[in-house]
Every structure is written in C-alpha cells, then in structure tokens.
Amino acid sequence: MSIKNSFTKSVFLFSLLSTSLAAVSSVAEAPSTVGAHYVPQSSSKVLAPGEKVANLFNLNMTTPYILQRITENTYWYQSGFYGTIFYIGDKGVLLFDPLEQRAEPILKSIRSITDKPITAIVYSHDHADHISGADDLLKLLKKSQKEQPEIIASKATNKKMELLGSNIKKPTKVLNWPNDTFKFEDLEVQLHGFEHAAHTDDHSAWLLVNERVLHAPDLLNADQPPFWNFAGSERFTYLEQNLKTADALKWDFFNGGHGNIGSHDDFAFHLKFIADLKKEVAKAMGEVPFGYGVDVAKINAHTIMLPTWYGEIAKRATDALRPKYGSYYGFETAVPANAEMVAEYLYSYR
Secondary structure: HHHHHHHHHHHHHEEEEHHHHOOOOOOOOOOOOOOOOEEOOOOOOOOOOOOEEEOOOHHHHOOOOOEEEEEOEEOOOOOOOOEEEEEEEEOOOOEEEOOOOOOHHHHHHHHOOOOOEEEEOOOOOOOOOHHHHHHHHHHHOOOOOOOEEEEEEEEEHHHHHHOOOOOOOOOOOEOOOOOEEEOOOOEEEEEEEEOOOOOOOOOOEEEEOOOEEEEEEOOOOOOOOOOOOOHHHOOOOOOOHHHHHHHHHOOOEEEOEOOOOEEHHHHHHHHHHHHHHHHHHHHHHHEEEEEEEEOOOOOOOHHHHHHHHHHHHHHHHHHHHHHOOOOOHHHHHHHHHHHHHHHHHHHHHH
16 A cells, blocks of 8 residues: 555545544543634634634534634634634635645535635645645546636645645745735735744745734644644744744634634633743753663663653653643643654753
8 A cells, every 4th residue: 555545545444533533522622722712613703813713622523514704704614623714705705725635624614604606725734634635635626627727836835735746736926935925806905924934934924904814724723732743743932932923923714724713812721831931941941961761781782761851851841830821732642742842952051
C-alpha cells in the first residue's frame, strides 16, 4: 500500500468511527476556556461576536457536518474536527481550504444554502489535511458548473508545493508573499503571511475585510488549550509573535481550522496559557538535573539522557498547571507534548 493510500485509509476509518458513535449517548462537553456564550448550531442565524457553537464535540462525533452562519455572507463548516469557511457573493462562492476527504459534505453544505457556482478556492498553507480535498471537489464541480474555480495561494505555498512535488491541484493565481490583497466580487481579502512562522514556513492568515472574519488554520484551536504539539507545528519558536500579529488585525470572528469559532478572547487565553507554561517549564528545567532517571551504569549511549530530561520537565510542568487548566479540552494529552516543545525552545534560545 502506498503512503498516500495508507493516509487515506486512516481518514476513512475515522469517518467510520464517527458514524458508529452516532448512536452513543452524548458526553459532557469540556468547560469553555473563555466563559463563552454558547448558541445552538444554525445555518440561518448569524452569530454575535464572541458566541460559539454549543455541544461541538458531540456534534463532531454524531453528525455528518456542522454548518454555522457567521455573518450575512460567511459560513463556517466543520466535520471530524476539521473546519473551514466559505463566502457567498452576488455571483459565486469563495471557498477556503477544501479539506481532505470532505469534498462531498463541503459541497453538500454549500448547496444547502446556494446554487451559485464555486468560483474561487483559497489554500491557506501547504498541509494536505487542509487542502487535499481540492481534486475530489473539482471532479464534483465538473458535474454541476461549466467553469472550474480559480485556485488562489501565496507565493510561499506555491513554491513549497513545487519543491516538495505536491500531487495536489496547483494554484492558478499566486499572491505576493508575505502580504497581498485580492478582490472576490466586492469582498476584499488580505493575505497576512507570517514571515517567521511557527506552524510551517508558508503559514498565513487571511482576512475577509468587509466580513471581519479571519481564517488561519492551525494557529490556535478556539475554546481549547493549545492542541498536541501546538497543532502539529514544526516549532514553538515564533508562535507567540504569530498569535499577536493575528490578534492585532481587525476582525470579530476567527476560524482556526479546528476547535470552535474564535474571538479575541481565545487569543488572550492562549497567550496567558503559553506564558504560564513557559514559566513552569523554566522552573522545572532549573530543578531537574540533566540525565534525571537514567541508570548510567546500564547504558552505552547518552542519547536517552535528553528525552528523559525533557520528559521529566514536561511531567512537572503539566502537574503544576493541572489545578488551573486540568479540566479543559485535551489537557492531559496535549500539555506534556507542548511542554517538551517549550523546553527545547528554552534550551536553544537564551
């Protein structure tokens, strides 16, 4: 089996898992990290800034997809814990990030609102889990519309796809990096690329100016502490700067590709959590001697010493944060891994 097919099979198995759990009784949702006002999911009622979709974990586990109207023209889609947005203009639809293995439900959700053609697609960054549904979506669109959509990406994303030999449909319109603007009908869309990015080198935020909606998948998961390995980031370095850069833009609603619909309160929470995590990791680094827990009489390579050191540091930092943050979404799984990334950062940069 090829690498690509093995990944596809894994995603398919997750979809089967979600389907099988549809009959399972709902579980209590984790508490909000920001004291959110939750509202029932609605594809017709717009949100007020700060409102979030109620029972989101259970909806992801028991429904084919969630569709929430954010503004008059912008909608938020999520299934299997992956989310994106689309904007309905006078003539067509602008879709961000055709998610892996979700082309059919994404198109179904759009068609539940409008029959207008999808005339443009944006790739936020070159990670297949967020954009590899493009090929399947384009095949579906050939059956329902004459013209294929324009595919828009940053120069950094386009170059990365070329360098890595991506088999995903290539962009047809390339924007300057790190900052550029394009118009979709009357909507202004601004590209704000992170010149020094934590998640991956072509990571970016996309601002729908008129709608006051920001789209930056994998920057943060709203209403949760940072996800495992800071949402699969290649490095912790620069994350705080990236968060502050995005937070400073003028928007009311945020889509991070995972988690709930976000607000500026989510950015404040993440920055505070990260500050507390750095403090506890630094404290543990000062307390735990290098090679802690290793029986040096039984080894013939020092390789084990560094990961064992990081592991104990992460354990102590996690224990210290548990009284304040332990009830939040995914704490026990995410924090140890994130603490190790912070330890590596603090060890490297002083």
